[in-house]
Each structure stands twice: as C-alpha cells, then as structure tokens.
Amino acid sequence: MTKQLVCTQCGSIVKPKIMIKGSGIVEIFLWILFFVPGFIYSLWRHSSKYPACPKCKGESLIPIDTPIAQKFISTNEPETEIIKLQEDEKTNQTKKYNLYKNILKFIGVFFLLNTIIGIIKILIE
Numbered sequence: 001m002t003k004q005l006v007c008t009q010c011g012s013i014v015k016p017k018i019m020i021k022g023s024g025i026v027e028i029f030l031w032i033l034f035f036v037p038g039f040i041y042s043l044w045r046h047s048s049k050y051p052a053c054p055k056c057k058g059e060s061l062i063p064i065d066t067p068i069a070q071k072f073i074s075t076n077e078p079e080t081e082i083i084k085l086q087e088d089e090k091t092n093q094t095k096k097y098n099l100y101k102n103i104l105k106f107i108g109v110f111f112l113l114n115t116i117i118g119i120i121k122i123l124i125e
C-alpha cells in the first residue's frame with residue numbers, strides 16, 4: 001500500500017496524491033489545435049508528476065515513520081483524528097481520482113490512435 005505521509009504544511013496524515021503540473025484543459029486544446037506543441041506539453045506534464053498533500057496541495061510531505069513526523073503527530077493530532085482523516089481521504093479522493101484517470105486514459109487512447117492514423121497517412125503518401 002502507499003506509504004502514509006505527514007503534511008508539514010497543514011498537519012494532515014495523508015496518502016500522497018500524485019499531482020501533475022499544468023492544466024489538462026490546456027493540454028487537450030493544444031492537442032486539438034496543434035499536434036506538436038500538444039505532444040511536447042504532454043511530455044512536460046507527465047514528467048512533472050510529484051506527490052502532494054491532497055488536502056492543501058502542499059509538497060512538504062515527510063514519511064510517517066520518521067522521528068520528526070512522530071513528534072509532529074504527537075503535538076498536533078490525536079490518534080482517532082488521524083484514522084478518521086484517512087477514512088475520509090479514501091472515500092472522497094478515490095472516486096474523483098479514478099474519474100480523472102479514466103478521462104486521461106480515454107484521451108491518451110484517442111491521441112494514440114490519431115498518431116497512428118497520422119503515421120499511416122504519411123506512409124501511404
């Protein structure tokens with residue numbers, strides 16, 4: 001399972017969410033309007049994946065088994081609160097994340113097909 005991390009920005013115990021820089025909408029538009037910039041933009045976005053706190057989008061996450069995290073937890077959150085946060089996280093985020101993932105997959109397949117068709121066209125000419 002994914003490692004639990006402590007967000008030092010908001011104090012949440014979280015499963016890191018993989019964030020991608022840039023905007024999905026911009027990516028789609030670039031693909032539709034200009035093929036090459038769309039491709040470059042996609043490459044850049046997908047190479048910029050980073051784990052972030054799903055609550056505050058902060059990037060300062062530390063592993064829960066480190067002394068600093070333990071100290072942080074003991075001063076900030078009672079144990080029950082941590083469990084509750086984890087449960088909330090599961091139900092709220094997985095639904096959204098799966099939907100987003102499926103949309104991206106669909107777009108990926110669509111553009112992959114487009115690329116293949118483009119290559120075939122070039123080869124035929």
Ligand SMILES: [Zn+2]
Pocket residue numbers: 007008009010011012053054055056057058
């Ligand atoms: Zn946070």
